[in-house]
Amino acid sequence: MRHLPLLFSSPALCAFSVERGWRLPGSEGWIGQWSPGIGDPSFAGWLTVVAYFVAAFVCWRARRIARDERPRATGLASARFWSVLAVGLTMLGVNKQLDLQTAVTEIGRILARQQGWYDHRRWVQMAFIVLVILIVAMACRWLLRAAAADLSRLWLAVVGAAVLGAFVAIRASSFHHVDACIWFDLLFGLRVNVVLELGGICCISVAALRFQRLRRAVTRRDGR
Numbered sequence: 001m002r003h004l005p006l007l008f009s010s011p012a013l014c015a016f017s018v019e020r021g022w023r024l025p026g027s028e029g030w031i032g033q034w035s036p037g038i039g040d041p042s043f044a045g046w047l048t049v050v051a052y053f054v055a056a057f058v059c060w061r062a063r064r065i066a067r068d069e070r071p072r073a074t075g076l077a078s079a080r081f082w083s084v085l086a087v088g089l090t091m092l093g094v095n096k097q098l099d100l101q102t103a104v105t106e107i108g109r110i111l112a113r114q115q116g117w118y119d120h121r122r123w124v125q126m127a128f129i130v131l132v133i134l135i136v137a138m139a140c141r142w143l144l145r146a147a148a149a150d151l152s153r154l155w156l157a158v159v160g161a162a163v164l165g166a167f168v169a170i171r172a173s174s175f176h177h178v179d180a181c182i183w184f185d186l187l188f189g190l191r192v193n194v195v196l197e198l199g200g201i202c203c204i205s206v207a208a209l210r211f212q213r214l215r216r217a218v219t220r221r222d223g224r
Contacts, residue, residue, distance in 0.1 A: 160203025
């Protein structure tokens, strides 16, 4: 905590400019080693990005259907549930290639070195990890409460969001031994991180499609 005022008053902040960005000696990016661009040009990377946007689209369609449901309170709760998932998936899809968490990590590394607390960075990393875990836990708790009134149709989306949230929390930790655990090959060249990420996205997508199918079935039944 004693270093917090330095974050806003030290010459470290002067290291940033439109022309140079955040730099350390020997760094080549806009912020340390990070520069905006395609973070994962592999097939799996682009497949994941497409999966994020497709899932966001089907969640948005599920939201539109949920708004017309009765009772109205249940429909509005479901609509909020799908809206949050759609926005979250869109943001994760964009971040998948921009890799913004690396920029945040680089800013922390630069500040740590310039302010002289690099040897104690583990405490800051732990605080950051705890913060991310709390945010993810609070988001999952909110989603579970929003889905409570219609849990029989939304439970799979809640599971998918929890899996995706756990994956995001693990990746945000930036601990090398954790990275090694989720980056090893599993089957057919697929890595554990890909399986976890795509698994969470697929659960949400299937849940959204199932929600729409069940709603259409009810509409047809009531229309007879």
